[in-house]
Amino acid sequence: MDYVALKNVVAGLITPANPDALAHVHGGMAVLLLARLITRRSLSTPIPLACVAALQLLNECIDRYNHGSWRWPDTIADTINTLFWPTVLFLGLRWRRERTPVRAAAAEDLPATT
Incomplete structure (x- = not known):
């Protein structure tokens, strides 16, 4: 089976x-x-997303080799389908990570309640 x-x-x-x-x-x-599990890096770092992008590129190169030519509509759709949710997670977690220290610092500035 090919x-x-x-x-x-x-x-x-x-x-x-x-x-x-x-x-x-x-x-x-x-x-x-x-x-994420293998590299032990957070999803808010670009390493897991880069792994997805690299394997998607490899998959499309294998498809190109097997089909004999680029099938651009399929390649573009496959890439969007593969990278969309990992990119959304990366951006959302990255944005949240950047905001978290601000909240922690703001909480430290609040007066203690008794």
């Missing part, structure tokens, strides 16, 4: 409606969490 056929079988098991799109969403989140 790579494309195997990928389509796995994608069909995950979701029968639009297997490729949802498989990319699940794959991106799975890689993000695995990268």
Whole structure:
């Protein structure tokens, strides 16, 4: 069984409606969490997100090799589906991390209540 056929079988098991799109969403989140566990870096650091981007690039290069040419609409859709939620999590957690010290410092400045 070649790579494309195997990928389509796995994608069909995950979701029968639009297997490729949802498989990319699940794959991106799975890689993000695995990268978080393996690297022991917070999701608010760019390392886990970079792992997702690197594996997505590798996946699209394998698709290009197997199909013989770039299929730009598919490549763009796959990349958006794979990177959207990991990027949203990264940006949200990054924004929250930057705001947290401000709240802690503000809490220290408040007078103690008895």
